[in-house]
Amino acid sequence: MAKLFAQVRYLVGAFAFALLVVAALPASAQQPSQVNPTASSVKEQQLLNALQSGGSVSGRVSIPDQKSGTLIQPGGRDWRQFHEVTLRWIGGISVLGMLILLVVFYLTRGQVKLESGYSGRRIVRFNGFERFVHWMTASCFIVLALSGLNITFGKSLLLPLIGEGAFAAWSQIAKYAHNYLSFPFSIGVVVIFLMWIGGNIPNKVDIEWAKRGGGLVGHDHPPAYRFNGGQKLIYWIVVIGGGLVATTGYLLMFPFYTTGMQGMQFAQTIHAVVAVLFVAAMLAHIYIGTIGMEGAFDAMGEGTVDENWAREHHALWLEQERARGSETHGRPMATPAE
Amino acid sequence: MKSFVFAVIAAFAIAAVAGFALNSVQKPSDEAYSTQGVRL
Secondary structure, eight states: OHHHHHHHHHHHHHHHHHHHHHHHHHHHHHHHHHHOTTGGGSOHHHHHHHHHTTOOEEOOOSSSOGGGGEEEOHHHHHHHHIIIIIHHHHHHHHHHHHHHHHHHHHHHHOOBOOTTOOOSOEEEOSOHHHHHHHHHHHHHHHHHHHHHHIIIIIIIIIHHHHHHHHHHHHHHHHHHHHHHHHHHHHHHHHHHHHHHGGGOSOOHHHHHHHHTGGGOSTTOOOOOOSSOHHHHHHHHIIIIIHHHHHHHHHHHHSTTSSOOHHHHHHHHHHHHHHHHHHHHHHHHHHHHHTTSBTTOHHHHHTSEEEHHHHHHHOHHHHHHHHHTTOOOBOOOOSSOOO | OHHHHHHHHHHHHHHHHHHHHHHHHOOOHHHHTOOSSOOO
16 A cells, blocks of 8 residues: 555655646747847948948937937948048049149130120120120039038138137038028029020030030130030039039038938939039139120120120121120220130 | 119029028928937
């Protein structure tokens, strides 16, 4: 009897041990996920794969700016390299290069003179509204260019000269001017596009004009309509370049409204590159409209040009104006442009 | 010359209106990107 009781006790003990083992099995099976519930987000290869595909690694933050949760975004390094190094080279070469080119051109070619002299008869070149729009756009552009160049070059060129306090004050004013004056500039670009599109469609005359050096080489005067090939080039630079800087500029002015971090970096890259090339092109425009060509400034200054100037530089336009019955005025020019 | 003066006046006027509109739409970054509460 005692032996039987001992056997029963052994069986109960074995059964209890078996129950304990079975009950413990599920717990041991779940053990790895309980120990490291975020294992999938810390595997190095997965992080590298995410970064290699141009993405970013982000966590969670409790402040409203969820973008501050971005831990790593390799595109940011490329963008920093661009605006700290590459852009300065592009800007420096294009703007300084154009200035040097214009100085060399002026010293070798000199001013394009009005070879037939002043006739004393004036013809209307641009009416008051056209000049108003031109000057509104141009004056805004000068401020935008200077304040924009300050963003790229100010820290390295201007800051050492004027000191931190003055540079900070100037940069703040420049930043507000850049933002606010972009609106009249953009309006001006749109109106210029609509106002002068009719005369700026390229045609065969422009090819011939370009082949003959546009009147800049030697003493040739290739005929042109109201806008010659060079002016059409400037027009399209203003329309396309102005459109690009305005569009990308508003993306930057309203950050993250319609685009993410990479979109912002891309917009800034386009904005900066187009802007410095735009500045270089406008330097050439300013040159030829002022000291580069005798009598050219009057077209935008007072709205009229000398009849001989029109004949030398825009002979086909002068013929059109005469056919339309436009009158020239016998008022002698007060101050010939230099 | 007159058109230049009018152009500059118009540019300033449009810029002033744009500045007023921008300042009423956009908040400074210290307001836009911060919480009401402070955790010390």
